[in-house]
Amino acid sequence: MACNVINEGMKMAVFESKPDFDPGIFQRALKDVIKKVNGNLELFTDKFPASSTIGNVYEFNKHGNTRDANPENNEGINIGWTTGFWTGILNLIYEHTGDERYIKAIETQVNSFKDRIEKEIDCNTHDLGFLYSLSCVAAYRLTGNEAAKTAALAAAKHLMSRYVEVAGILQAWGDMNDPSERGRMIIDSLMNLPLLYWASEITGDSLYKNAADNHAQKALKYIVRDDGTTYHTYFFDTYTGDPKNGNTLQGHADDSCWARGQAWGIYGFVLSYLYTNDSRFLEISKVLANYFLNRSPEDLVVYWDLDFTDGSGEPKDSSSSAIAVCGLLELVKHLSEEGEKQYYTNAAMKIMKSLYDRYSTRNDEGSNALLLHGVYFRKYNHGVDEANLWGDYFYLEALTRLIKNWNPYW
Numbered sequence: 001m002a003c004n005v006i007n008e009g010m011k012m013a014v015f016e017s018k019p020d021f022d023p024g025i026f027q028r029a030l031k032d033v034i035k036k037v038n039g040n041l042e043l044f045t046d047k048f049p050a051s052s053t054i055g056n057v058y059e060f061n062k063h064g065n066t067r068d069a070n071p072e073n074n075e076g077i078n079i080g081w082t083t084g085f086w087t088g089i090l091n092l093i094y095e096h097t098g099d100e101r102y103i104k105a106i107e108t109q110v111n112s113f114k115d116r117i118e119k120e121i122d123c124n125t126h127d128l129g130f131l132y133s134l135s136c137v138a139a140y141r142l143t144g145n146e147a148a149k150t151a152a153l154a155a156a157k158h159l160m161s162r163y164v165e166v167a168g169i170l171q172a173w174g175d176m177n178d179p180s181e182r183g184r185m186i187i188d189s190l191m192n193l194p195l196l197y198w199a200s201e202i203t204g205d206s207l208y209k210n211a212a213d214n215h216a217q218k219a220l221k222y223i224v225r226d227d228g229t230t231y232h233t234y235f236f237d238t239y240t241g242d243p244k245n246g247n248t249l250q251g252h253a254d255d256s257c258w259a260r261g262q263a264w265g266i267y268g269f270v271l272s273y274l275y276t277n278d279s280r281f282l283e284i285s286k287v288l289a290n291y292f293l294n295r296s297p298e299d300l301v302v303y304w305d306l307d308f309t310d311g312s313g314e315p316k317d318s319s320s321s322a323i324a325v326c327g328l329l330e331l332v333k334h335l336s337e338e339g340e341k342q343y344y345t346n347a348a349m350k351i352m353k354s355l356y357d358r359y360s361t362r363n364d365e366g367s368n369a370l371l372l373h374g375v376y377f378r379k380y381n382h383g384v385d386e387a388n389l390w391g392d393y394f395y396l397e398a399l400t401r402l403i404k405n406w407n408p409y410w
């Protein structure tokens with residue numbers, strides 16, 4: 001467990017006061033979102049949008065990661081780690097509207113996810129949690145769709161093949177025998193654990209939950225540094241299970257704090273708390289949140305790496321802020337101290353107001369996205385200052401959390 005955390009007591013003055021705006025703006029924001037998604041529904045029902053936009057416009061998915069599109073791929077193919085965010089958006093809009101067109105589109109996409117896991121198409125990744133929680137677990141929770149349940153359980157089983165027992169971690173990427181990837185855990189994986197916790201609840205088999213819990217404990221101990229920042233990735237010896245070293249792939253430097261990784265941590269640890277009741281996960285989520293909030297720039301939306309702030313000339317990553325808001329809004333549900341609850345609630349609402357005012361597309365006809373100015377992969381100049389599917393998803397999840405008492409899909 002991270003110890004001697006130095007940022008725990010610090011508070012940002014801007015988040016000490018309650019928001020002075022009418023929370024009705026979030027209803028207006030939701031209306032804009034529904035209009036935009038309605039406009040996208042036909043195009044992206046049996047074809048999926050790409051991970052991030054080009055010139056603020058989503059095209060069909062051709063490839064799932066940051067590499068060049070494979071010309072052999074069909075347009076709108078269900079590969080990569082982000083297609084589930086689109087189905088997640090449809091699930092959320094269905095909850096808000098009850099519109100039957102969404103049920104049909106969700107069923108079509110659930111069948112695509114079922115086919116994907118049955119044929120093991122691009123499934124050798126820890127990202128199965130992102131993919132199947134928001135698509136199939138959500139559809140099962142909302143409508144009892146049995147195909148969705150079957151697909152999600154198959155995905156959980158497949159995810160278990162990435163569990164390195166001796167180290168107690170899920171390997172993030174690549175073939176399990178690839179020497180450059182063997183034994184690598186990444187902070188993003190915390191968001192993939194709910195699929196395993198859910199599988200234990202459904203099957204009664206504690207294997208999934210134990211693996212998820214072990215992984216979260218290892219992340220808490222090794223990914224979180226003593227100053228409340230986080231490594232993006234951390235290696236373990238797959239023969240002895242011993243910890244080796246931390247580094248980064250998507251962050252600015254090995255010892256910097258990649259903003260999205262920190263946001264995955266804020267939210268991901270709370271989600272592990274939901275399923276385990278282990279209060280250390282709640283405590284560490286607060287520690288990560290404090291560091292994240294303390295790095296807030298003037299407009300409260302963070303730069304892509306928390307090493308940067310105003311004046312750096314670096315781009316913002318709106319998606320990190322949307323993810324963090326969702327994490328904070330879940331976190332406050334489990335805190336008892338009033339001052340603390342209010343502080344994180346103020347922060348979540350003020351960040352969301354800024355996202356709505358300055359980053360959302362609202363009625364902008366020139367974009368089919370929801371949230372602009374994200375960063376996918378700065379080093380490869382991929383999706384920089386563009387919208388991305390997860391930013392859109394978490395923006396809508398955050399609005400949903402602010403508007404109604406929402407039962408998480410995670």
Ligand code: GLY
Nearest residue numbers: 081188250260376
């Ligand atoms: N999970 C990959 C990313 O956050 O870019």
